[in-house]
Amino acid sequence: MNKTIQFTEELYTYLLDHNLNETSEQKELRELTATMPEAEMQISAEQGTFMQFLVTVIGANRTLEIGVFTGYSSLAVALALPRGGSIVACDVSEEFTNVARPFWDRAGVANMIDLRIAPALETLDSLVAAGEENSFDFAFIDADKANYVLYYERCLELIRPGGIIAVDNTLWAGEVTNREKTDEDTVAIRTLNRLVHQDKRVVSTLINVGDGVLLATKK
Ligand code: CA
Numbered sequence: 001m002n003k004t005i006q007f008t009e010e011l012y013t014y015l016l017d018h019n020l021n022e023t024s025e026q027k028e029l030r031e032l033t034a035t036m037p038e039a040e041m042q043i044s045a046e047q048g049t050f051m052q053f054l055v056t057v058i059g060a061n062r063t064l065e066i067g068v069f070t071g072y073s074s075l076a077v078a079l080a081l082p083r084g085g086s087i088v089a090c091d092v093s094e095e096f097t098n099v100a101r102p103f104w105d106r107a108g109v110a111n112m113i114d115l116r117i118a119p120a121l122e123t124l125d126s127l128v129a130a131g132e133e134n135s136f137d138f139a140f141i142d143a144d145k146a147n148y149v150l151y152y153e154r155c156l157e158l159i160r161p162g163g164i165i166a167v168d169n170t171l172w173a174g175e176v177t178n179r180e181k182t183d184e185d186t187v188a189i190r191t192l193n194r195l196v197h198q199d200k201r202v203v204s205t206l207i208n209v210g211d212g213v214l215l216a217t218k219k
Helices: 009-017 024-034 045-057 071-080 094-106 120-129 143-156 172-177 184-198
Strands: 063-064 086-091 113-117 136-141 159-166 202-207 213-219
Touching: 009 045, 024 045, 024 071, 024 086, 045 071, 045 136, 063 071, 063 120, 063 143, 071 086, 071 094, 071 136, 086 094, 086 120, 086 136, 094 184, 120 143, 120 172, 136 143, 136 184, 143 184, 143 213, 172 184, 184 202, 184 213
Parallel strands: 063 086, 063 136, 086 113, 136 159
Antiparallel strands: 159 213, 202 213
């Protein structure tokens, strides 16, 4: 039986009212991004709070982000990290990440965010090649879905035992159960969900925050 409650606008507002303690930069960046044609690529606001909670609980210091877009998630995570914390942030778009930069600056976290404009697999492979396995605490994957399994495998190498990988869009607006959907992205998300669920290297849970978030912690 489905025990997940449905959200009315009123209930969602209540949820946000009990989640968000956004800085003015977070709020402005989120509202600016919401006006863009690609607005649906931005994480939900309460998801930002959720990631802040996660990185705080595990005492994260070094984190990875695969897919920056306009920087709301990296801003949220950076604000929750201790002084000296850092994010290696991977994206291929100068255009979108240029939206982020002034907000990172104003929030005083720009020096914590090491933005790498390159295909994320190249950046992740270079970190592995540099001997950085087991040295990150947290990874957020929210980029091209076709590469999700590859991103997951690299991030699993790079995070430490007890570190967390969070993967966005893993319920894919409900399309994961739509048998008629066989496009590359949808298939890749199903493949990752199945792989992680059966993966003995991690403890995992798939939860319905935003568009679905898959969480895995390395044993
Ligand atoms: Ca997303």
